[in-house]
Amino acid sequence: MEILTQILDFFLHLDKHLAQIINDYGTLTYLILFLIVFTETGLVIMPLLPGDSLLFATGALAASTGALNPWFVIPLLIVAALMGDNVNYFVGKFLGGTIKKRERILFFKREYLEQTEQFYAKHGGKTVIMARFIPIVRTIAPFVAGAGSMTYSKYIVFCIVGALLWVPSLTMLGYFFGNLPIVKQNFELVIFGIIGLSVLPMIWQFVKAKFFSAEKTTV
Numbered sequence: 195m196e197i198l199t200q201i202l203d204f205f206l207h208l209d210k211h212l213a214q215i216i217n218d219y220g221t222l223t224y225l226i227l228f229l230i231v232f233t234e235t236g237l238v239i240m241p242l243l244p245g246d247s248l249l250f251a252t253g254a255l256a257a258s259t260g261a262l263n264p265w266f267v268i269p270l271l272i273v274a275a276l277m278g279d280n281v282n283y284f285v286g287k288f289l290g291g292t293i294k295k296r297e298r299i300l301f302f303k304r305e306y307l308e309q310t311e312q313f314y315a316k317h318g319g320k321t322v323i324m325a326r327f328i329p330i331v332r333t334i335a336p337f338v339a340g341a342g343s344m345t346y347s348k349y350i351v352f353c354i355v356g357a358l359l360w361v362p363s364l365t366m367l368g369y370f371f372g373n374l375p376i377v378k379q380n381f382e383l384v385i386f387g388i389i390g391l392s393v394l395p396m397i398w399q400f401v402k403a404k405f406f407s408a409e410k411t412t413v
Contacts, residue, residue: 208244208251209372209381216261224267227252228274231361236278238285238337245329247385249364254372256365264369268362275326275357279336283349286340319352326356329389364388 216223227248234243249271256262325335339349371377377384 208247208385209254209378212248212251212255213259216255216259220261223262224270227267228270231271231274232278232281234278234333235275235336236281238282238333245332246327246364246388249361250368250372250384250388253365253368253370254377255368257369258373264365268365271365272357272361275361276354279353279357280350282333282336283340283346283353286337286342287346288340290341319348322349322352323356323359326360332360 212223215226219226230243230248231245234245252262252267252271253264256264256267322335322339325331336349336353340346
């Protein structure tokens, strides 16, 4: 229980913890940020790391302390996201055949893979871009894309576009707005707001599939 409390505290007070990391580790902070983003996007078993809020807090601290150079950290984290995605994609490609032969591996069921393949086929590469902005989904999407039928040449284009939109947008949002007094005084609420906006598309898709498809069936 204590570990969960510490994790929650880290999420909600990410600005303070990140500031402490900068004070303790200096330029090694760049490596720490790189590893966090890489791990969240590259290891399918680590989907709960703070991606969106981390980028926002990074931008805010770059503006307030000057200890982080936004023109260095943004390209660095774009590379981290792309490297993580590629690792995840090829792990999915390696395990995809096994998943299709068995009912499940870890928390991946064969039916989930088949449903996701159908979703990719219907909505195309924009799904990869949209997934980048949704927590948990951005960790799972590259794995499923690799395990499914999406070719690498198609995947990598949308993967690059997603990374180029995700990292700069949230980092610069923090850079320009993260140090406003109302934001600094209510950082926990801002984090919840970022998470809420991020998962909104996923909730909408669930509601749409659950209720609107049911209405069509009954008509």
